Amino acid sequence: MTQPNTRKDSIDKSEQIFQGAIGEFLEKGYAGTSMDKVAAAAGVSKATVYSYFQDKEGLFKALVARMARERFYLVFGTESLQGEPEVVLRRLATKLLDRIARDREYLAFMRLVVGESGRFPDLAQELIRNIVHPGIKELSGYFASHPELKIADSEAVARIVIGGLVYFVLTQEVLQGKEIMPMERDRLIDSLVALLIG
Incomplete structure (x- = not known):
């Protein structure tokens, strides 16, 4: 049984979050975007988004x-x-x-x-x-x-x-x-x- 490549999985997840986030920020603006909406747009759980980014400001700065x-x-x-x-x-x-x-x-x-x-x-x-x-x-x-x-x-x-x-x-x-x-x-x-x- 092969071990999953956690670094690659981590990069893929962060890329998913970034893609979801950019769409939300561009459509709704900074104030109108929530971490819930980012998670939904990215196709990941809210907990996953928070495991990568502490808050919306941290996500935006990373973006x-x-x-x-x-x-x-x-x-x-x-x-x-x-x-x-x-x-x-x-x-x-x-x-x-x-x-x-x-x-x-x-x-x-x-x-x-x-x-x-x-x-x-x-x-x-x-x-x-x-x-x-x-x-x-x-x-x-x-x-x-x-x-x-x-x-x-x-x-x-x-x-x-x-x-x-x-x-x-x-x-x-x-x-x-x-x-x-x-x-x-x-x-x-x-x-x-x-x-x-x-």
């Missing part, structure tokens, strides 16, 4: 961290930023705008976090801690290692770059503004690279 890791990997990949600045910046901006802007689940999740941020600031801070901060740190380190760019404050410029790209996604996709103030992705990327490279 934010998980989505952040996945999206960070999609944009920055396994390799650190390496290569000529023009190529690296163009590749980074293209990846961020292409992959994030087309990720409907992630955009819906962003709307949820922004919408709930006034009532639940700790949850919004999880997004900053797990997505924005690592991206800025990575890009800031890259700028600091390239003195030829003549950037006096690498962190401030990294914030400007990431902020500009996030703002583009926010206004075009999250807030549905592409019909009101349309702009082609490549036009934004070309201008951003020109500003930094000179």
Whole structure:
């Protein structure tokens, strides 16, 4: 008789819970989602959900961290930023705008976090801690290692770059503004690279 693979079973159960949770949070918002509803959507018992997550806030924070890791990997990949600045910046901006802007689940999740941020600031801070901060740190380190760019404050410029790209996604996709103030992705990327490279 073979022993069950408890680690694999544990991963499968947590994945079930995450899948159930994301659907509930996106449909009902943070306040409208209960652990009972998550358990039902995930097809597991409420006790199983609580065996993995202490409470709804813990589940939501774990979900934010998980989505952040996945999206960070999609944009920055396994390799650190390496290569000529023009190529690296163009590749980074293209990846961020292409992959994030087309990720409907992630955009819906962003709307949820922004919408709930006034009532639940700790949850919004999880997004900053797990997505924005690592991206800025990575890009800031890259700028600091390239003195030829003549950037006096690498962190401030990294914030400007990431902020500009996030703002583009926010206004075009999250807030549905592409019909009101349309702009082609490549036009934004070309201008951003020109500003930094000179």
